[in-house]
Amino acid sequence: MNRSLPPLLRPALTGTIAAIIALWTVGEGSAFHRVFLAEENLSRTYAIDHWAINGNVIRWCSDDNSFYYSNVIGTAYVEGLFAGAHWAQDCSVTSVWIRSYVSGDRCSASVGACTTLFHRYDAARQGDCVYAAPIWLNDQNWEFTLASTIAVVHHELGHVHGLDERYIESPPSCNPYEQTIMDAAVSDGVYIQSGCDGYHPSDGDLSRERAFYDPDPAQQPLIIGSPSTSVTWQWKDQDWAEASYKVSYYHWNGTSWAYIRTDDHPYAVAYGRGSRIGYIQRIFARPSGWPAGWYTSCIQTYNRIYGAKHWVCTPNAYLS
């Protein structure tokens, strides 16, 4: 029995399958959404969603607000990480609590501190993020100095910012290869003295934190299908810290590009890293009052920390 398909059916079938796959994986105005990773193995960080995407200030409270403001929150390492005010002391509605360990609560006895992350699933973005992050200093099992208190809180805030651990895991020891607040802590046998590398985040820590929130440009813009009175532009979404893509549309009037309008691409909040790539499609119809001719769009990536960045233009499309 001849099992091969008739010659004309083969390309038709292949095309149909390809179309089904394309429709399934690339919906109009959609992207692959997923839980983001700030650093490998550290899932669902808090600050990217809260600051960079939603533009909120972080409301914080502690057992000693004056001490923690002067030595941690109000410093260049935390409040000064980005321009503008991002932290507000508010003990009535608090997202980040810095407090002494309460017996029976989260930390295990073997660690000097721990952080609890409270998650919320966002159906619109199809991913979850953290909306509160109490930091517990385990002063029931450990003795702290002022320096080690600062070091440990900076370490835990590093997690809130998206940093992962950087100590040597097996056997547990200080990491001799880099300067980082995400290293282990050191004790003299009585007191926790500090972090392995002091009690402040290093320049490397700060630059990694800043990089988390820095939006990437739209990638590989192209036209899907044949433009008629409308065009579908697509680009690769390799970003993970953007609040939206701002898409500006232009018409070629024969001598220059005339600005039409700028749209916010909704839900372009891709919770993921570059290793998992999604695609975003925008359908643009020739607006009433605008003539047939050449049109184009340019895409900026936007978040609340960095504003609109990059300027990537799609191929031109002739709209009849």
Add this chain to the structure above:
Amino acid sequence: MAESALAEEFAMSRRNTRVVINVVIAVLFAGGVAYLARDSVIGEPAGPSMSPPPGLGVSGQDGTINTEANGIDLGQPLAQSFEIEIAGRKFMLPAGATAVQIIEGAPVIDINTGKAAGGPVEHQRYWLISLGASNVKVDDSTGEVFDAQVLPQHESALAAFGLGTAQSGQR
């Protein structure tokens, strides 16, 4: 006979040439019509040279979008069951359960011995699933249920966590 065949071949050749010419003319005509139908296009612009419109380069907190009230709060008792994924494994949280993620702090190294003073941290990141007074801990990097303290009345609701194979009291 030979002359007749030659004449016929010559006539056929002329007919073929005429067909080809007609096809070429038709194609050129159709192309011209299509070109003219494209309105008064002179040609595609070389490429965009515009700059971002004003107001788009502003950074900072220019909005008050706050989605804190939206979504499913895993830190509060769930109104209905909800599926979460931990290290690639899917778990169904029953209604009434909560789920929070714990990041244990870094180990404390004793400078006298060079060893971790409190012993190694076995599960550096994990999920704490609670239903009433019942608790289940799931390692965030492996999806392993490594601790379960479950009351009999919650066993069926938390059965998705494979309590039969859970090891208890490893904290």
